[in-house]
Amino acid sequence: MSVSTSRRGFLKGAAASAAAVLVIGVAPSGVMAAGNAADTTMLNPFVKISGDGTVTAIVKHFEKGQGPATGLTTLIAEELGVSMDAIEYEFAPSNPKLYNNKAFGPFQGTGGSTAMFNSFQQYRKAGAAAREVLLQAASHAWDVPVAQLKLEDGVISGAGNKAPVGQFVAAASTLTAPEEPRLKDPSEFKLIGNASVRRKDTPPKINGTAMYAMDVQLDNQMVVVIKRPTRRGGTIASFDDSAAKAVKGFIRAATLPNKAGVAVYAENTWAALQAREALDVTFDNSAAERRSSEDVYNELMAAVNTAPEYNLTKNDQAEVARAIDKADKVLEETFYFPLLAHAPMEPLTCTIEATEDGGIILHDGAQMPTSPHAALAQIFKLPMEKVQINTMFAGGSFGRRATPTVDYQVEAALAFVMTDRSRPVKLVWSREDDITGGYYRPAFAHKVRVGLDAEGNIVGWDHRIAGQSISKGTPFESFSVHDGVDHLSVEGVTPPPYSIPGMFAGLTDIKPATTVLWWRSVGHTHTAYVMESMMDAAAVAAGRDPVEFRLAHLSGDTADEKRLTDVLKLAAENAGWGTPADGRTQGVAVHKSFGSYVAEVVEISGDPENGVKIEKVTCAVDCGIPVNPDVIKAQMEGGIGYGIGHAMRDEITLEDGEVIQQNFPDYEPLRIGDIAEIETHIVLTTEAPTGVGEPGTPPSAPALANAIAAKGTRVTRLPMSKAGVTFT
Amino acid sequence: MAISLKLNGETHSIDAEPGTPLLWVIRDELKLTGTKFGCGVASCGACTVHMDGEPVRSCQTFIEDVEDAEITTIEGLKSTPAQAVQQAWRELDVVQCGYCQSGQIMSAVGLLSENNKPTLEEIDDYMNGNACRCATYQRIRSAIVRASEIMEA
Numbered sequence: 001m002s003v004s005t006s007r008r009g010f011l012k013g014a015a016a017s018a019a020a021v022l023v024i025g026v027a028p029s030g031v032m033a034a035g036n037a038a039d040t041t042m043l044n045p046f047v048k049i050s051g052d053g054t055v056t057a058i059v060k061h062f063e064k065g066q067g068p069a070t071g072l073t074t075l076i077a078e079e080l081g082v083s084m085d086a087i088e089y090e091f092a093p094s095n096p097k098l099y100n101n102k103a104f105g106p107f108q109g110t111g112g113s114t115a116m117f118n119s120f121q122q123y124r125k126a127g128a129a130a131r132e133v134l135l136q137a138a139s140h141a142w143d144v145p146v147a148q149l150k151l152e153d154g155v156i157s158g159a160g161n162k163a164p165v166g167q168f169v170a171a172a173s174t175l176t177a178p179e180e181p182r183l184k185d186p187s188e189f190k191l192i193g194n195a196s197v198r199r200k201d202t203p204p205k206i207n208g209t210a211m212y213a214m215d216v217q218l219d220n221q222m223v224v225v226i227k228r229p230t231r232r233g234g235t236i237a238s239f240d241d242s243a244a245k246a247v248k249g250f251i252r253a254a255t256l257p258n259k260a261g262v263a264v265y266a267e268n269t270w271a272a273l274q275a276r277e278a279l280d281v282t283f284d285n286s287a288a289e290r291r292s293s294e295d296v297y298n299e300l301m302a303a304v305n306t307a308p309e310y311n312l313t314k315n316d317q318a319e320v321a322r323a324i325d326k327a328d329k330v331l332e333e334t335f336y337f338p339l340l341a342h343a344p345m346e347p348l349t350c351t352i353e354a355t356e357d358g359g360i361i362l363h364d365g366a367q368m369p370t371s372p373h374a375a376l377a378q379i380f381k382l383p384m385e386k387v388q389i390n391t392m393f394a395g396g397s398f399g400r401r402a403t404p405t406v407d408y409q410v411e412a413a414l415a416f417v418m419t420d421r422s423r424p425v426k427l428v429w430s431r432e433d434d435i436t437g438g439y440y441r442p443a444f445a446h447k448v449r450v451g452l453d454a455e456g457n458i459v460g461w462d463h464r465i466a467g468q469s470i471s472k473g474t475p476f477e478s479f480s481v482h483d484g485v486d487h488l489s490v491e492g493v494t495p496p497p498y499s500i501p502g503m504f505a506g507l508t509d510i511k512p513a514t515t516v517l518w519w520r521s522v523g524h525t526h527t528a529y530v531m532e533s534m535m536d537a538a539a540v541a542a543g544r545d546p547v548e549f550r551l552a553h554l555s556g557d558t559a560d561e562k563r564l565t566d567v568l569k570l571a572a573e574n575a576g577w578g579t580p581a582d583g584r585t586q587g588v589a590v591h592k593s594f595g596s597y598v599a600e601v602v603e604i605s606g607d608p609e610n611g612v613k614i615e616k617v618t619c620a621v622d623c624g625i626p627v628n629p630d631v632i633k634a635q636m637e638g639g640i641g642y643g644i645g646h647a648m649r650d651e652i653t654l655e656d657g658e659v660i661q662q663n664f665p666d667y668e669p670l671r672i673g674d675i676a677e678i679e680t681h682i683v684l685t686t687e688a689p690t691g692v693g694e695p696g697t698p699p700s701a702p703a704l705a706n707a708i709a710a711k712g713t714r715v716t717r718l719p720m721s722k723a724g725v726t727f728t
Numbered sequence: 729m730a731i732s733l734k735l736n737g738e739t740h741s742i743d744a745e746p747g748t749p750l751l752w753v754i755r756d757e758l759k760l761t762g763t764k765f766g767c768g769v770a771s772c773g774a775c776t777v778h779m780d781g782e783p784v785r786s787c788q789t790f791i792e793d794v795e796d797a798e799i800t801t802i803e804g805l806k807s808t809p810a811q812a813v814q815q816a817w818r819e820l821d822v823v824q825c826g827y828c829q830s831g832q833i834m835s836a837v838g839l840l841s842e843n844n845k846p847t848l849e850e851i852d853d854y855m856n857g858n859a860c861r862c863a864t865y866q867r868i869r870s871a872i873v874r875a876s877e878i879m880e881a
Contacts, residue, residue, distance in 0.1 A: 065824030065862045198821055205826030206817045208762020208802035212827060215761035223756075248745055269765070270752035345766055345774060345827040345861045395764075395827025396861050431767040630821060634867070638824055641863020664771040669859040673852035678866050 043133060043173060045098040046126035047076055048090075053154055053166030055082050057123075060092040060099035060108065061115040062367055063201055064344075064394040064401070065638070066693040067631035068115040070200045072123050074628060078191040079127030079184060081151035082165075089200055091391040094369035109368035111402050111518070113594035113691020116627055120689045121183075128184075129177035137171035138163070186625070186686060195629040201393070212393045213365045214428070216351040221424040222251060224415045225272040226261040227281050228437055231288035231657035232514050235259040236281065243278035250275040256414045259284075263415040269428055285657075289513060293443075293653040296513045297336060300445035303466030304334065308506025310485045312494045317462065320504035324460035327451025329541050333534065335448075336717040337467075337526040338651035340441035341667060342519055346395020347434050348408040352376075352416045353424035359386030360416075364409060365394025367401035372409035379413045398642065399518040403439055404474035435667050436659040440652055441519035442468040444489070446530040451502075456542025458553065460502040463493055463530075468516050469509050488518065492527030492698065497564060497592055498535070498553040514654065520642055521694040524593040528698030529647075529705065529718075532589035536706040537714065546588055546706065547572045560597075563683075564590050567599040567620040570681050575601035575618035584615060587706025589699035595690030596623040597683075600640065602703040608713040611728030614644065614675045614704065622683035624690045632692050633680040639696025640678055645670025647701035649721040674727065731791050735760075736804025744791045751775045751786040754801060762802035762830045766859070773858030776831035776838075777801050783838035785857075802830040809840040809879060816874035824862035832858050836872050845876050 042048050048056040057076040061068035073089045080087075092099040096108040102118040131151050138156045139146045149158035154165050191197055204210035229235060239262050241253040249271025253264045262281055266272035311317070324330055350364040350372075360380055362372055369389045377387045394401055412427035419425060429437070444467035451460035469486035471477045480487040485507055494505045519525060539549035550568060554561040568590045571577075580586045580603050590599035601618045619636045626632050649668055653660045661667045705715050708725060715723040733740045735758065742753055754763050754777070763786060766774030770785035777786045778800040805814070813836045816822075823829050832855070839846055839854040846854065851872050860868070 063825075065826065067824075198818070199823065201826065202818050202821050202823050205823040205829050206814050206833060207805075208760070208830050210826055211761070212764075214765060214827075215755075217756070217759045217761065268752060268756040270748055270756065273768075343861060345764075345772070345825060345859070347765070393827075394825065396825040398861070431769070431772075634821065634824060634864070637866050638863045641865065642861070645863065663769050664767050664859060665769065669772070669861060670863055670865070671859065672855045672865040672868060675863075675865065676848075 043130040047130040061110040064397040075123035076127040094389040128181035133172040133175040137168035218424040228261040234288035237284040240280040244275040247275040289657040303508040304447035309508040312505040324451035329452040335446040342398040342400035344396030348429040351426040398520040439517035442516035463505040466508040491523040499556040521697040524698035528591040532702035570620035571599035585710035589703040591698040596695035600699040600703040608725040624687040635692040636680040636696040640700040643697040643700030735799040774831040776834040812875040812878040816871040822867040
């Protein structure tokens with residue numbers, strides 16, 4: 001599977017990032033040695049059982065909404081033999097030796113829709129291993145062969161005996177589990193694939209008790225907000241805080257050691273925000289970025305109109321161009337995708353406090369614990385084991401909490417370093433900080449020429465991509481950059497989802513205009529839009545039905561093409577493809593990302609001039625064995641909303657190097673009335689589980705674009721609002 | 729200035745400057761963190777609380793304006809519509825990251841308190857100011873319909 005192969009490359013990058021996030025050297029072995037989750041009630045690193053029989057799953061992935069707290073707990077409960085009501089969960093401490101993401105190498109972190117993919121066998125085995133030692137302990141206690149015992153709903157029984165598992169925990173913890181415990185046959189599953197399993201994190205999230213990093217209220221804590229330069233590459237020259245001193249609760253202001261901002265310390269958040277407003281700061285912009293979005297646009301357009309820097313398909317572009325020139329029909333389109341902010345609902349925040357033994361604790365919605373763990377050990381000159389990370393709920397991320405630079409945790413650490421460390425420091429970002437100080441989905445341009453023969457079959461496809469690499473120059477470079485090409489810039493185009501004869505693809509990197517980052521579904525955010533818009537335009541030009549045209553180009557016998565075919569058919573059938581209600585049009589898109597296959601049909605009413613209304617999105621997904629079907633549906637709904645909302649009306653623009661948008665009023669989120677209905681269908685399969693956090697996003701915007709194109713307007717420059725499309 | 733604040737049935741004496749948003753009094757002074765900070769400009773609804781039973785954005789409600797009011801936060805919800813909404817939210821697993829959900833629930837309770845059988849259009853209209861970046865909107869809408877059914881039963 002491609003996801004596993006490509007993510008293996010993360011191993012080297014992960015080791016590098018653990019050590020090289022900043023400038024101070026910590027050997028990767030230091031990471032490996034960190035922590036030890038030994039505990040008498042730990043039956044293994046993932047399963048804890050108390051004497052009263054309470055089972056706790058140790059969840060190695062943080063919970064930002066995508067459901068791993070429920071999913072990984074389900075795997076343990078299934079194999080151990082307890083009900084979902086009888087199992088609790090805790091987030092794992094930072095310890096990449098025990099809790100690494102197996103898709104990332106020796107690195108603990110969440111991303112790339114890998115949580116279920118990398119945990120499925122591991123967590124099942126952990127649950128099964130716990131079951132085996134508990135059964136062994138009961139077997140010894142009762143002098144009954146294990147084969148005669150069973151563990152169901154938290155009770156061990158057999159040969160006339162019956163007792164709750166809690167009774168055997170102490171004895172079981174001294175036993176060694178078999179390396180390969182017996183796993184259930186899928187036909188025995190009671191919880192995996194059960195749509196009635198509810199989310200474990202719902203109860204605290206509906207009564208205000210769920211604790212996010214923003215909710216940390218430690219005794220005597222200070223709140224820090226930071227005044228940052230308004231341009232990338234700018235630094236602090238000087239500041240005057242005399243007006244800030246009038247703000248009640250203001251403590252002090254100080255320039256961060258790296259001159260990347262002025263830290264404003266206060267007794268509470270409001271005082272910190274007020275005092276920052278009152279600061280008079282002079283920036284040194286001598287090395288600052290001064291480009292505007294229009295400059296970036298022009299640079300990208302020039303790049304896709306000249307010979308590409310990298311030949312992705314290793315073939316002769318001129319030959320492909322000649323085939324297209326000779327074709328019966330030729331289509332040509334140029335696409336542009338703007339910068340986008342992630343804007344998770346919870347603005348960035350974390351809190352650092354000193355411990356009595358000279359260590360520190362980071363309270364954080366930590367997406368990649370290994371990175372801040374190493375960075376903080378470096379900054380505080382502490383051994384790894386003196387740095388603890390308390391992983392809390394995260395109010396969304398969409399990629400933003402996983403920066404290779406560990407940006408906000410480093411800010412908090414630098415702010416803490418400048419104190420006497422007697423008071424905890426809580427760093428808070430405002431929404432304006434988030435929108436203007438972001439790490440954005442990079443701007444990209446594509447230019448595509450497609451040739452069709454007289455029967456409407458593709459005979460040539462010339463595809464050029466230009467944009468800013470996400471990974472180059474970061475500790476994660478080796479994860480995705482090979483032979484100079486950042487896979488994250490081209491995934492979704494090469495290899496192409498379809499059997500396309502005579503395809504050329506090329507890439508040109510542009511120099512950084514701003515800080516960029518993976519944004520829910522990464523490169524697929526633009527590649528799927530281009531591939532699926534061009535397939536649609538080609539179908540229309542060929543006079544063929546867009547679903548039939550796609551199926552005809554998915555006729556290969558690869559597993560990928562078959563699974564794409566299946567989801568496409570499933571979505572089309574359930575959407576009533578080809579028979580929209582009066583006055584409505586439909587658009588379709590299908591795409592594979594993160595190992596999962598998703599097709600979506602969008603049905604709209606109205607028209608671009610007077611207002612498009614999104615009436616229904618019908619989705620079909622194949623993500624392997626569906627572990628928590630209702631969570632999968634929720635992720636499709638969320639991924640679709642995220643993709644469509646930004647495509648409709650969002651962009652981040654630069655003017656003289658400064659970000660124009662400030663807050664939600666000018667970076668308008670999707671609202672409840674924007675999509676009337678979403679319906680999701682899940683393919684039942686026994687393939688290994690793959691991701692669901694991201695794969696719902698890529699087909700959503702192109703499916704909408706194709707429905708709008710059927711009304712006469714093909715949007716090639718996003719957002720759609722900028723192309724004159726209005727929505728109701 | 730000292731202000732008497734009635735919140736979740738208790739009276740608190742608050743020492744805060746005029747112009748201080750109610751949000752920060754609730755979160756940083758009273759340490760009730762179920763009410764969330766999302767935007768600070770009344771554009772996302774994460775900070776929604778009830779003032780005399782009506783949803784307001786606490787980030788743009790100032791301490792000097794709440795002296796005689798009864799404030800209710802997510803932690804103090806008790807009404808029949810509130811119980812129905814929380815039950816429906818649980819049945820349908822509305823939440824994802826969950827950060828906006830206190831505000832969503834406070835608004836949904838506000839809606840059902842004044843209109844116990846809203847149409848889908850009325851739901852969309854009333855809930856328009858509560859943003860959810862996870863886009864849980866389908867379930868929010870369904871859960872409000874479900875809560876309305878629970879209230880009717």
